[in-house]
Amino acid sequence: MMSSRRREAITFYLTISPWMIGFLAFTLAPMAIALYLGFTRWDLFGAPKWVGLDNYMRMLADPLFAQSLKVTTIYTLVYVPLEMVGGISLALLVNQKVRGVGVFRTIFYLPSVLAGVAYVVLWMWIFNPQGGLLNTLLGAAGIQGPRWLIDPRWALPSLLLMTFWGWGRAMVLYLAGLQGVPPELYEAAAIDGAGVRAKFWRITVPMITPTILFALILSIISTFQTFTSAFVATNGGPLDATLFYVLYIYRQAFQYFRMGYASALAWVLFLIIMALTLVLFRSGQFWVHYEGERE
Amino acid sequence: MKKHTSAVWPLLCLLMAFTLLAGCAPVPAAPALPAATVPAAGPAEGSKIILRVGTGDSGEGLTPHQEIISRFEQANPDVLVQLEAVAGNDYYTRLLTQIAAKRPPDIIQIGDDAVPMFVEKGALLPLDDLIKGQDGLDTSIYLPGLAEPGKWNGVQYLLPKDYSPLGVYFNKKIFDQFKVEYPQDGWTWDDLLATAQALTQDTDGDGKTDIWGVQLPASWTSGFEYWVAASGGRLISEDGKQFAGYMDSPEMQTALKFYADLYNVHKVAPPPADLAMWGGGNTEFDQGKAAMRLFGRWPQAGYKTNPNIDLGVVGSPAGKERVSVLFWGGFGIAANSEHPEAAWRFLKFYAGEEGAAVWKDWALPAVKSVADSSGLSKDPIEGVWISELSHLAPRAYVSTPFWGQTADPALRKALETVLIDPTADVAVVLKAAAAEAQKALDEQMAQK
Secondary structure, eight states, rough: OOOHHHHHHHHHHHHHHHHHHHHHHIHHHHHHHHHHHHTTESSSOOOOOOOTTHHHHHHHHHHEEEEHHHHHHHHHHHHHHHHHHHHHHHHHHTTSSSSSSSHHHHHHHHHHOEEEEEEHHHHHHOOTTTTTTHHHHHHTOOOOOGGGGTTTTTTTHHHHHGGGHHHHHHHHHHHHHTSSSHHHHHHHHHHHOOOOHHHHHHHHHHHHHHHHHHHHHHHHHHHTTTOOIIIIIIIIOSSTTTHHHHHHHHHHIIIOOHHHHHHHHHHHHHHHHHHHHHHHHHHHHHHHHOOOGOO | OOHHHHHHHHHHHHHHOOOHHHHHSSOOOOOOOOOOOSOOOGGGGGGGEEEEEEEOOOOGGHHHHHHHOOOOOOHHHHHEEEEEOTTTHHHHHHHHHHHHOOOOOOOOEEEEEGGHHHHHTOOOOOHHHHHTTTOOOOGGGBBBSSGGGGGTTTTOEEEEEEEOEEEEEEEEHHHHTTTOOOOOOBBHHHHHHHHHHOOOTTSSSSSOOSSSSOOOTTTTTTHHHHHHHHHHOOOOTTTOOOTTTTSSSHHHHHHHHHHHHHTTOOOOOOOOOSSSSSTTTTTTTTTTTTEEOOOOOEHHHHHOOTTOEEEEEOOBBBBSSSSOOOEEEEEEEEEOOSOHHHHHHHHHHHHHHHHHHHHHSSOOSSBBHHHHHHHHHGSSHHHHHHGGGGGGGOOOOSSSTGGGGGGGHHHHHHHHHHHHHOOOOHHHHHHHHHHHHHHHHHHHHHHH
């Protein structure tokens, strides 16, 4: 009895060991080192010099830290709900039993597969204020388009506009959620006389709340990490209007070689994301419905 | 609730892993190109000296390196050279890591703006003794101004690899179409403005400009130093310690005002297409929709074959001063190289006449005799670039190891401000930029 248990335990640890080793060596250890570096001044050269809380104090007085946090927060607050509504809407559309729906699923998902930089460069052409696709179309309709990426007021909205191509990723998650809803629930509701609207709000939404929670958390984590679009299209400008937090970390680390400050910034980001994730999880007990919990 | 938690924990662990990644691995590393190594070694090669050469060049830019290396290996059978190419932004990071780990390449390529930083970190071997030594090098073989960016505090650390001054391209097709005379060397800012105004045209009468006078490099900071020097100003004090009083000087105001007016008041320059790229992202000159372009020599090969363009090149126009600015890359020897003798032999070969003989087919050669004997000095286009070297203004970023994190962001912000907001007061903008740069510099120097 014991020996079979032990064998099972050994098999378990052997099976997960590749992941465990990878996690320890490439995630946990770098994190611990970054935590230490956050209390030092280090330019990749020589020994890190211990400076206590200097790096964290510095953030409080650093206007660009505040700016990058602001930009990232605004972006997250707008993007996450948009992606949720967009993703669910697309998922509902491609969940219909229509001939050739697979083609549409592929079409909507396809842009998510594009490599980040190629995708951004493509959008830079679209946003080009002279002769770009968007302003040419607007011009044809008699509208003088804004200067998009070069206008500090429009740069962040432009980056947001680019991202609707990424809804396909959320769509796939929600589609899986929708397909997990048992059809007999709809049948029963139909017999009780529920309309489309009632079915959606009373059955579909509650049944996919676990998916919503999961997608929401993934979405928040990835928006807080936004980097490529700002790095390629605007380099944080104009006038720091698109200075995302991770771009600021990148600058400090790999352009100014302030590894200590950059590590401290990275840890603050980690704590922010961790806190948001925990809050969302906790909130789940008030709105997430787990079918398995029903007695 | 019990069931709930047990189902949630594995998920929470997974999400933790995601968040950990978020905090710690934020930067998608650009894929490093596989190091381009030199053709395979035979069995007897074990005894050879292996020299590692680090470069930030990539793609076609590696061909001249490989050509020079194979010539060097033929002449020096005891040495095997390995070219280690790391493209793009990662090059310096990688180099600094290698230096910190005491395993840098023996030969290191560095751009002019990073020379002070690498020297201050003790990464480079001073070359003066080698230059004056028995197997020395006559540095007067170089065209004027090309040895200087490799110096720091008067000591030579690097020798020139490639370079470009700033000049003005012009498209003869557009000049001919509107019967405007080609610009001539010795022209002035007034001539630039008048020529650009004559060439800024609304050809279809819809009230919008179709042909622009001159395409300018938007918020490109290192190119902007030309305008500052041409108006008689400097970005930084000679001792490399003061931005205040320099970045906000009257000369600086004149320069920024004239530059911004070309965009906002005279409207002879196409508005920047984006502010991310160093050239402003504009393509009007390439499309035959801008008559002139102020820039370095880098896109020239494409212009020569571009059907929209009949290319001419002229020196930078004179403001109060007749100046140009230099962009430069060089090679040095790592301070802790195990083979300094072989490294010097290679460096001398590379940056000397032998290397220049290969470079001349790819870019401008640094060695005067090669430039002359190949006819490039007299070439109607290449000759213009070479003669710009007689007008070089000093570079701010070779005066301080901290340029990139102090004045560069401040100047960039100032340029963006005046380009975006035509009503911005140049004096106020520059006052703020100088103060910001000074504060950052003082902080850096205090930490040193």
